[in-house]
Amino acid sequence: MTTQEVRLCGLLLQEHFGNVVEKVGTHLIRSGVLTLRALAHETKLPLDLVKKSLCVLVQHGMCTFGAGRRGPAGPVEYRINCEHVFHMLRYPRYIYTAKSLYGDTGELIVEEILQRGHMTMSSTVKTVADRLTHNMPEGQSMDYSEVVSVFSQLVETHFLQRCPPLASAGSSSSGAVDTPLPVATQPTEPESHPDCYKLPYINLTGQGKRRRSSEDGEADQCAAKKARTDNSECGDDDGIYWQVNFQRFHLHFRDQAIISAVSCKLDQSSSEIVRTMLRMSEVTTPAHAAFTQALSANEIFRALLSRSPDARPILDQYLSLLVDDPMEFVGKTGDSGGGMYVVNLHRALANLARATLESVVQERFGSRSARIFRLLLRKRHLEQKQVEDFAMIPAKEAKDMLYKLLSENLVQLQEIPKTPDYAPSRTFYLYTVNQLPTARLLLQHCYKTVGNLIERRLYETKENKRLLEKSQRIEAILASLQATGAEAAQLTEVEEMITVPERQQLESLRHHINKLDSSENQVDETIFLLKSYINSTQASR
Amino acid sequence: MTEVKVKKESTDPVDIENRIKELCLQFPHGITDQVIQNDMPHVEVQQRAMAINRLLSVGQLDLLKNSNGLLYRLKDAQSASKVKGSDNQEKLVYQIIEDAGNKGIWTRDIRYKSNLPLTEINKILKNLESKKLIKAVKSVAASKKKVYMLYNLQPDRSVTGGAWYSDQDFESEFVEVLNQQCFKFLQSKAEAARDSKQSPMVQRNSSFATSHEVWKYICELGISKVDLSMEDIETILNTLIFDGKVEMTIIAAKEGTVGSVDGQMKLYRGVNPIIQPTGLVKIPCGLCPVFDDCHEGGEISPSNCVYMAEWLDF
Numbered sequence: 001m002t003t004q005e006v007r008l009c010g011l012l013l014q015e016h017f018g019n020v021v022e023k024v025g026t027h028l029i030r031s032g033v034l035t036l037r038a039l040a041h042e043t044k045l046p047l048d049l050v051k052k053s054l055c056v057l058v059q060h061g062m063c064t065f066g067a068g069r070r071g072p073a074g075p076v077e078y079r080i081n082c083e084h085v086f087h088m089l090r091y092p093r094y095i096y097t098a099k100s101l102y103g104d105t106g107e108l109i110v111e112e113i114l115q116r117g118h119m120t121m122s123s124t125v126k127t128v129a130d131r132l133t134h135n136m137p138e139g140q141s142m143d144y145s146e147v148v149s150v151f152s153q154l155v156e157t158h159f160l161q162r163c164p165p166l167a168s169a170g171s172s173s174s175g176a177v178d179t180p181l182p183v184a185t186q187p188t189e190p191e192s193h194p195d196c197y198k199l200p201y202i203n204l205t206g207q208g209k210r211r212r213s214s215e216d217g218e219a220d221q222c223a224a225k226k227a228r229t230d231n232s233e234c235g236d237d238d239g240i241y242w243q244v245n246f247q248r249f250h251l252h253f254r255d256q257a258i259i260s261a262v263s264c265k266l267d268q269s270s271s272e273i274v275r276t277m278l279r280m281s282e283v284t285t286p287a288h289a290a291f292t293q294a295l296s297a298n299e300i301f302r303a304l305l306s307r308s309p310d311a312r313p314i315l316d317q318y319l320s321l322l323v324d325d326p327m328e329f330v331g332k333t334g335d336s337g338g339g340m341y342v343v344n345l346h347r348a349l350a351n352l353a354r355a356t357l358e359s360v361v362q363e364r365f366g367s368r369s370a371r372i373f374r375l376l377l378r379k380r381h382l383e384q385k386q387v388e389d390f391a392m393i394p395a396k397e398a399k400d401m402l403y404k405l406l407s408e409n410l411v412q413l414q415e416i417p418k419t420p421d422y423a424p425s426r427t428f429y430l431y432t433v434n435q436l437p438t439a440r441l442l443l444q445h446c447y448k449t450v451g452n453l454i455e456r457r458l459y460e461t462k463e464n465k466r467l468l469e470k471s472q473r474i475e476a477i478l479a480s481l482q483a484t485g486a487e488a489a490q491l492t493e494v495e496e497m498i499t500v501p502e503r504q505q506l507e508s509l510r511h512h513i514n515k516l517d518s519s520e521n522q523v524d525e526t527i528f529l530l531k532s533y534i535n536s537t538q539a540s541r
Numbered sequence: 542m543t544e545v546k547v548k549k550e551s552t553d554p555v556d557i558e559n560r561i562k563e564l565c566l567q568f569p570h571g572i573t574d575q576v577i578q579n580d581m582p583h584v585e586v587q588q589r590a591m592a593i594n595r596l597l598s599v600g601q602l603d604l605l606k607n608s609n610g611l612l613y614r615l616k617d618a619q620s621a622s623k624v625k626g627s628d629n630q631e632k633l634v635y636q637i638i639e640d641a642g643n644k645g646i647w648t649r650d651i652r653y654k655s656n657l658p659l660t661e662i663n664k665i666l667k668n669l670e671s672k673k674l675i676k677a678v679k680s681v682a683a684s685k686k687k688v689y690m691l692y693n694l695q696p697d698r699s700v701t702g703g704a705w706y707s708d709q710d711f712e713s714e715f716v717e718v719l720n721q722q723c724f725k726f727l728q729s730k731a732e733a734a735r736d737s738k739q740s741p742m743v744q745r746n747s748s749f750a751t752s753h754e755v756w757k758y759i760c761e762l763g764i765s766k767v768d769l770s771m772e773d774i775e776t777i778l779n780t781l782i783f784d785g786k787v788e789m790t791i792i793a794a795k796e797g798t799v800g801s802v803d804g805q806m807k808l809y810r811g812v813n814p815i816i817q818p819t820g821l822v823k824i825p826c827g828l829c830p831v832f833d834d835c836h837e838g839g840e841i842s843p844s845n846c847v848y849m850a851e852w853l854d855f
Contacts, residue, residue, distance in 0.1 A: 261815040269741070317742045326788055327815065356819045358785065363822035367784065375783040392716045392780045442821070449826040452835065452843040459844040512853045522820030523827075529819070 001029055001082055004447040009085045011454045016088055017056055020045065024053040028063070028080045035068060035075040054078060060117035061163075061243060087246050089450065089524045094249050098159070105150040108132065110159070110244060118163050118241035121151060121199070152199050158248045158283060161197060163241040247287055254532055255282075258348045261355075262322075262329055270318055274329065276303050277343055288539035290346035296337025327351050346536050353439050353533035356526060360442060361410060368393055369401045373410065373433065381414060381430040402431060410438055436537055443530045450523050457516045464509050471506055474498055557581065557592040565602070565614060572613055598629070630657060634665045638675050638689050645678055645688030718764060719777050724786055726750070726758050727811040749790075749808040752778060778809050788812050825852045 001009075006029050014022035027043050028034055034042075040050045057063035062084040068077035091114050099107035108128045113119050125147045132142040154160045255278045263271030280303055281292040301315055319341055322330040328347050334340035354377065362370035371391050376382060379390070388398040405411040416428040461468070477494050498506075564572050564580060577589060593613060596602035605612040637654050638646055652662055666689065669675045677687045727750055734748035756774045759765065781787040787809050794806040821827040825848035826835075835841045843849065 257816075264813050265815045267735070267741075314740060317740060321741055321745055326790070352816060355814065355816045356821075359814075359816065359819045360822055360827065363818060364828050370785075371780065371783045374785055378783070390776075390779065391783060392713075392720075392776065394713055445827070445832070446821055448832075449821060449824055452826050452846075452849075453824065455837055456843040456846070456849055508854070515853055519820075519824050522823050524820070526820040 002444060002447075004444050004451060005082055005086075006030060008447050008451045008454075009080075009082055011451055012085055012088045015454065017053075020049055021053040021056055024050055025057060025062075025080060025085070028078060029082060033068070033077045033079045035077050037075065039078070060084070084246075086527075089520065090249075090528070092521060093253070093524070094244065094246075097249060097252060098154070102150050102153060105132065105147055106154060109147070109151055109154060113160065113242060113244050118243050120238065120241055121148075124242070125151060155197050155199055155242075158197060158245055160242050161245040161248075163243045250528070250532070251282070251287065253528060254345070254349070255279075257352055257529065258329065258343070258345075261327075261348065261352060265327060266321065266325065270322055273300065273304065273315070273318055273322070274343060276300060277330070277341065279303075281343075285345075288536060290536070290540050291331070291333075291342040291344055294333050294340040294342050297339040297341065298337050300341070301338075346540055349529075349533045349536050350435070352529050354435060356529055357410075357435070357438055357442065361405070365401065365404060368397070369405060372398065372401055373405065376411060376431055376433045377435070381432045383428065383430055387431060406431075409441060436534065439530050439533055443527065443534065446523050446527045446530065450520055450527070453516050453520050453523070457513060460509060460512055460516070464505065467502060467505060467509070470502075471498060557588060558596055561592060561596060561602070561613070570612075570614070574611060574613075577613075630655075630661065631665050631668060633657075634662065635669060635674060638669075639691055641688075641690060643690060643694045645690040647686060647688055651689070715765070716777065716780075719759065720780060720784075722759060722762060722764065723755055723774070723777055724781055724811065726755060727781075727787055727809055731811040745810075749810045752807045752809065755809065775807065778807075781809075785814060786811060825849050 006026060009029055010022055010026040013025040017025075023043055023045065024039065028039060031042070036047075036050065036054070039054075040047045043050065054063060054065075057080065058065065061081075063078055063080050065076050065078045068074050094114065095107055095111050098110035102109075105128065108131055109124060112124055112127055125144055129142040129144055129147050132147075133140070136142065151160070255275075258278070259271050259275045262274045277292065277295055277300060280295055280299065285292045297316065297319060300319075301312055304315065316339070319330065319332075319339065323332050323341070328344055328351075331342050331344050332339055333342055358370055358374055358377075361373045368391070372387060372393070375387065375391050382390070384399065384402065387402065388395050391398060393401070402411065406413060410433070412432050412434060414430045414432050415422065416430060417423075418426045418428070474494060474497055478491060481490060481494065560581060561572075561577055564576060568576065574589075577593075581589070593602065596613075597604055602613050605614055633655050634651060634657070637651050641650075648659075648662060648666070651657075651666075652659060655662070657665075666675070670677070673692055675689050676692050677689055679687055730750050731748040734744045737744060737747065739747075752771055752775050755778065756769070756771045759769065759774060778787060778789070782789055789810075790808050791805050792808060793804060825846070826832060829835070829846075829848060831841050835843065835846070837843065
C-alpha cells in the first residue's frame with residue numbers, strides 16, 4: 001500500500017465511520033495481517049471498541065478474516081481490502097446508475113444496501129417501501145410487490161448478489177464436524193457459491209408504512225454501527241444476506257465509457273451497435289476478459305430490431321467500419337453466421353487510458369508538449385533530433401519541453417551505448433514513454449488529489465464551524481416555531497438573527513463544499529479508467 | 542650513298558602539347574601516360590613530362606588519379622578561363638570546392654585535402670569570394686559552421702533545412718499557419734460528409750482526403766512564398782496526427798493515378814477526440830506545479846492552497 005492510498009483510506013474511513021474505526025483501519029492496513037489481540041495492543045484501544053470496529057468493517061465487506069499463519073488452531077487474523085475502501089468514493093455513482101436503470105426504487109434499494117453493507121431481502125424491501133411511502137402524497141403507499149420486483153430485477157442483472165456464506169455458520173448448530181475456517185489468504189469468491197443469484201422464496205405482502213414526522217429517523221451513522229435488528233418478525237430468509245456486486249457495476253461503467261468513446265469517435269448509430277453487443281454479452285463474459293464473447297451479425301441484427309429497424313446491409317457496413325477503425329474497438333473473428341464480431345475490451349481500455357494520459361499532459365504542459373508526448377507514444381523510441389523534426393517544433397523549445405516532461409517522469413530516457421564505457425559523446429539517448437508505469441504514476445497522483453480535496457473540505461467545514469452551528473440552531477428554532485404555529489413576525493425576527501454577510505458566507509461555503517464534492521466524483525472517474533486499464537493489463541499478462 | 546636522314550619528327554614542345562590535347566579530345570575520359578607514349582614513341586620521357594607540366598600549369602589539362610595510375614583529361618574551356626590568373630594553390634582549393642558539389646565543404650576539410658596552412662586557406666578563400674567564384678552558406682545544423690560551394694550552385698536541402706527554414710531560422714509561424722489550414726480543410730470535408738446523410742460507408746470514404754488533394758488546396762491558397770512539395774505537406778499532416786486531430790490510412794492505388802507514390806496513397810481524415818478532458822485536470826491539483834511538495838501540515842498544504850482558494854471562488 002502506498003502512502004497516498006493509506007492516507008486516502010484513512011480519510012474515507014474517518015468520514016464514513018468515525019475516528020475509532022479509522023484508527024483501527026489504518027493500523028490494520030499498515031501492518032497487513034493482525035490478530036485481534038495484537039491489534040488491540042498496538043492501537044491501545046479497549047478490546048470491545050476494537051471488536052466493534054472490526055464488526056463494522058466486516059459488515060461492509062472491507063475486512064476479511066480467516067485462519068492465520070499458525071493454522072486453524074491459532075488465533076484468527078484480520079486483513080483489510082483497500083480496494084473495497086476506495087469503493088466508498090464511488091457510492092454516489094453506483095446510486096446514480098441504479099436510479100437511471102431502475103428508477104427511484106432501484107436507487108433506494110442500492111442506497112440502503114450500500115449504507116448497511118449486508119442486508120436481508122425482507123428488511124430491505126420493508127425499509128425501502130417505508131421510505132418511498134414517506135415521500136408519496138397522503139393516502140398512497142408503496143406496495144411491497146413492486147419493490148420486490150425491482151429487487152429481483154437487480155438480482156437478475158447481477159447488480160446484487162448474495163454474501164458468501166461462512167463455513168462456520170453452517171456448522172455452528174451441529175458441533176460434530178468442525179469445518180475448517182477459510183484461510184485468510186483466500187477469501188471465498190461470492191460467485192463461487194452456486195446460489196449466488198438465486199432469490200429466496202419468501203412471502204412478502206404488505207405495504208409501506210408511513211412514518212410520522214415526530215418519530216425518530218434512522219440512527220445516523222456513528223462509530224460502532226451494527227445492522228439494526230428490525231422490529232418486525234424474522235423473515236423467512238434469515239441468514240441470506242445480500243450485498244452490492246461492485247464488479248458488475250464496474251463492468252457497467254466500463255461499458256458506458258466504451259460506448260461514449262465510440263459515439264465521440266464515430267457516430268450515434270455505431271455506439272448503439274456497440275451498446276447492443278455489450279448488453280448481449282453482459283452476463284456471459286468473464287470479468288477480466290480481453291474480448292467479449294463472439295457474436296454473430298445475425299444475432300446483433302435481431303437484437304437491434306427491437307430498438308430501431310436498421311436495414312441489414314447498413315448494419316454490415318457499420319460493423320465493417322467499426323472493424324476498420326484504427327482504434328480497434330470491434331474485431332472480426334470469423335465469418336460464420338454473417339460474421340462473428342467481438343468487442344476488444346482490453347484494447348478499448350488501453351485507448352481510453354492513453355487518451356487520459358494525453359489529456360493530462362495537454363492540460364498541464366500545453367498542446368505542443370502533448371504533441372511530443374503523442375509522438376513518443378506512437379514511435380516508441382526517438383532521438384532528440386528526430387523528435388524536433390517530426391513534431392516541427394524549433395529545437396530550443398523542443399529541448400525545453402522534453403526536459404520538463406522528463407523531470408516530471410512522464411517520459412523516460414533510454415541509453416544505448418556505442419562503446420562499453422558509457423561515454424556521453426558515444427551514446428545514443430532515446431526518449432520513450434511507457435504507458436503502464438505512467439498510468440500507475442498518474443493513479444497515485446489521483447489518490448493524492450482526492451485526499452487533498454477531502455482535507456480541504458474538512459478544513460473549510462472546521463473553519464466555519466461556528467457559523468454552521470449557529471445556522472443549524474436558527475433552523476431548529478424556526479422549525480419548532482412553525483410546528484407550533486407562530487406568527488410571521490416572529491419567524492422573520494428569528495431569520496434576521498443571521499446577518500447578511502453571514503448569509504453570504506454560508507452561501508459561499510455551501511458552494512465550496514458542493515464544488516469539492518463534485519470534483520471528488522470527477523477525479524474518481526479518472527481513477528476508475530486508470531485502474532481498469534491497469535487491472536486489465538495485469539490480467540492479460 | 543646518300544645518307545638517309547631519318548627526319549626526326551619535330552620535337553617541338555608545342556607540337557607535343559597539341560598532340561596530347563588531340564589525344565585527350567579523342568579519349569574524353571582521360572588518357573594515361575601509356576597512351577601518350579604509344580602515340581609518340583620517339584618523344585623522350587623528359588620532354589613528355591615537360592609538355593604535360595606546361596599544360597597543367599596553364600590549366601588546360603586536368604590531372605586525375607585512378608586505380609591504375611595517373612590520368613590526364615582535357616579541362617573544360619570555360620572553367621579553364623575562370624581560374625586564369627590564379628596561382629596553383631587557388632586552383633587547388635577551387636578544385637576541392639568544386640568536387641564537393643552542392644553540399645559544400647568546410648574549411649577544415651579543405652585544409653585536410655590540400656595540406657595548406659590555415660592562413661593560406663583563408664587568404665585564398667577571400668580571394669576567390671571576391672572574384673565571385675565561390676560563396677559561403679551557413680549550415681542550419683550547426684549555426685556557426687560555414688560551408689563553401691561554387692557560386693552558382695543551389696545549396697542542398699540538408700544544409701539549408703528545406704522549406705521550413707528561411708535564413709537558418711525555423712519558421713514556426715509558417716508551420717502553424719499551414720497546420721491550421723490543413724486541419725480546417727480536413728475538418729470541413731469530414732463535416733460535409735457527415736451532413737450528407739448517405740450510407741455510412743460512403744460517408745466515411747468521402748470524409749477522406751488524399752495527400753495530393755491537400756497539397757493542391759494549400760498551393761491554391763497561396764499562403765506559402767516557397768514552393769511546397771507533397772512530402773512537405775505530408776510532414777505537416779503528420780504533425781496533425783501527433784496532435785490527435787487527424788488519422789491516416791494507406792490504401793493501394795494504381796500506378797499513375799494522380800498523387801500515388803509507389804502504388805500507395807495516403808488518406809487523411811479529421812477526427813474527434815475520444816474522451817473529454819479527464820476529471821483529474823478539472824482540479825487545480827492536477828495542474829499544480831508544486832504538487833509534489835504539498836502535504837498536510839507543510840508550507841504548502843490543501844488547507845492553505847492558494848490555487849484551490851481561487852478555484853473555489855470561481
